[in-house]
Amino acid sequence: MLSVHTSPLHQPGTGDAGGMNVYIVELAKRLAQQDIEVEIFTRATAAGDPPSVELAPGVLVRHIAAGPYEGLAKEDLPAQLCPFTHGVMTAWAGHHPGHYDLVHSHYWLSGHVGWLASERWGVPLVHAMHTMAKVKNAALAEDDRPEPMARVIGEQQIVAAADKLIANTEEEAADLRRHYEADPGKLAVVHPGVNLERFRPEADGRAAARRRLSIPQNAIVPLFAGRIQPLKAPDVLVRAVAVLLDQEPALRDRLVVPIVGGPSGSGLDRPEALHKLAARLGVCDVLRFQPPVDQQSLADWYRAATVLVMPSYSESFGLVAIEAQACGTPVVAAAVGGLPVAVRDGCTGYLVRGHDPRDYAQVLRRFVENPGLSEKLGAAAARHARCFGWEAAAADTAEVYAAAQDAHRRHLRSAHG
Numbered sequence: 001m002l003s004v005h006t007s008p009l010h011q012p013g014t015g016d017a018g019g020m021n022v023y024i025v026e027l028a029k030r031l032a033q034q035d036i037e038v039e040i041f042t043r044a045t046a047a048g049d050p051p052s053v054e055l056a057p058g059v060l061v062r063h064i065a066a067g068p069y070e071g072l073a074k075e076d077l078p079a080q081l082c083p084f085t086h087g088v089m090t091a092w093a094g095h096h097p098g099h100y101d102l103v104h105s106h107y108w109l110s111g112h113v114g115w116l117a118s119e120r121w122g123v124p125l126v127h128a129m130h131t132m133a134k135v136k137n138a139a140l141a142e143d144d145r146p147e148p149m150a151r152v153i154g155e156q157q158i159v160a161a162a163d164k165l166i167a168n169t170e171e172e173a174a175d176l177r178r179h180y181e182a183d184p185g186k187l188a189v190v191h192p193g194v195n196l197e198r199f200r201p202e203a204d205g206r207a208a209a210r211r212r213l214s215i216p217q218n219a220i221v222p223l224f225a226g227r228i229q230p231l232k233a234p235d236v237l238v239r240a241v242a243v244l245l246d247q248e249p250a251l252r253d254r255l256v257v258p259i260v261g262g263p264s265g266s267g268l269d270r271p272e273a274l275h276k277l278a279a280r281l282g283v284c285d286v287l288r289f290q291p292p293v294d295q296q297s298l299a300d301w302y303r304a305a306t307v308l309v310m311p312s313y314s315e316s317f318g319l320v321a322i323e324a325q326a327c328g329t330p331v332v333a334a335a336v337g338g339l340p341v342a343v344r345d346g347c348t349g350y351l352v353r354g355h356d357p358r359d360y361a362q363v364l365r366r367f368v369e370n371p372g373l374s375e376k377l378g379a380a381a382a383r384h385a386r387c388f389g390w391e392a393a394a395a396d397t398a399e400v401y402a403a404a405q406d407a408h409r410r411h412l413r414s415a416h417g
Contacts, residue, residue: 032058193390
C-alpha cells in the first residue's frame with residue numbers, strides 16, 4: 001500500500017489525517033488476518049521516524065525520506081514524488097524478485113508512485129481515489145479554494161493506468177465514469193467498514209460518557225467531529241446553532257456543541273476563523289472546542305452526543321457517520337457523496353439538501369422537541385452500522401485484488417500475443 005501524504009500512524013483529525021488514515025489502518029489489519037501480508041509506504045514526517053514500524057502482525061509501515069520532515073504542505077508534495085519513489089524502489093531492491101504481488105495506492109499522489117512501481121515490478125495496480133478534484137471543485141464551500149489542474153490531470157492519468165479502481169459507493173463509481181471516463185470494467189464498489197469492537201453501544205452509554213466528559217445529563221448535544229476546514233463545513237453547524245438560539249433563547253442553558261478536531265487543508269489559512277465566527281454570532285458560550293482525540297475517546301464523544309452533524313460539501317463516504325451510528329447515535333448530514341449510503345434518511349438520522357443553516361436548525365429542533373427521538377433513531381442506527389464491519393470490507397477488497405491479478409495477466413498475454 002502507498003500513502004504518500006499522510007501516515008497511517010498519525011492521529012485522525014490532525015493536519016491531513018482523517019478518514020483515509022482509519023481506512024488504511026483497519027483495512028490493512030483485516031487483510032493481514034486473512035493471510036494477505038501488507039507493507040504500507042508513507043513519507044517520514046519527523047527525523048526520529050524509524051525506517052519501519054510493525055503496526056500489527058502482518059502489517060509493516062515503512063517511512064520514506066522525501067523532502068523536509070515538517071512544514072511541508074500537501075500542495076508541495078508533488079515535487080517530492082521522485083525522492084519518495086526512489087525510496088520505495090530502494091526498499092524493493094532489498095527483497096527477492098516477486099516479493100510484492102500487487103500495489104494498492106491511496107489518493108492521487110500515491111497513485112503516481114503506484115503507477116511507476118506496478119510497471120517496474122510487473123504487478124497490477126489497484127487505486128482508491130478517496131476524494132476527487134473534479135467532484136470537490138463542483139461543490140466548493142464559499143471560503144474554499146479549488147483543487148489545482150495538476151491534480152485533475154494526475155487523477156485522469158491514474159484512472160487510465162490502474163488495473164482496478166475501488167469506489168466507496170455506487171455514486172463514487174458514477175463520478176469516476178462521468179468526470180474521468182473510467183472504464184466500467186475497472187470499477188469495483190467496496191463499502192468501507194467500521195471497527196465494531198471499538199464503536200458500539202454500551203449499557204448506560206450516554207450517561208456514562210457525559211459524566212466522563214463533564215456534559216450535563218439533560219443537555220442537547222449536536223456534535224461535530226472531523227477536520228476543521230471549509231470542505232467539512234463546521235461553520236454551518238455554528239450558524240445553525242445561532243439560528244436555533246434566536247428561535248429559542250431558553251435553550252441556551254441546555255445546549256452543548258462540541259467541535260472535535262483540528263484545522264486542516266485550506267482551514268490552516270485561517271485557523272481562528274471558526275472561533276471568530278462563533279464570537280460574532282454570540283454562541284461562544286455553548287461551543288466546546290476539543291483537539292483531536294484517539295479513537296477510544298472519540299467513541300465516548302459519539303455516545304455523549306444527541307446527534308452527530310455532518311454538513312460537508314463533499315464526502316466520498318463519511319466514516320465518521322458510520323462510527324457514530326455504530327455507537328447508537330443518529331446523524332444529521334448533507335445529502336452529498338456517500339452520505340446517503342451511510343445514513344438512512346428518516347430511519348438512522350436525517351439528510352439535508354444544501355447547506356442553509358436554517359434547514360439544519362429546523363432538523364435540530366426535532367431533537368429538542370422530541371426527547372426520545374435520539375434514542376429511537378440511535379437504536380436503528382446501531383443496527384444499520386453492523387452491516388459495515390471491516391472483515392467484510394477486507395474480504396471484498398481481497399476479491400478485487402484477485403480480479404486485478406487476473407486482468408493484469410490477461411493484459412500481459414494480450415500484449416505479448
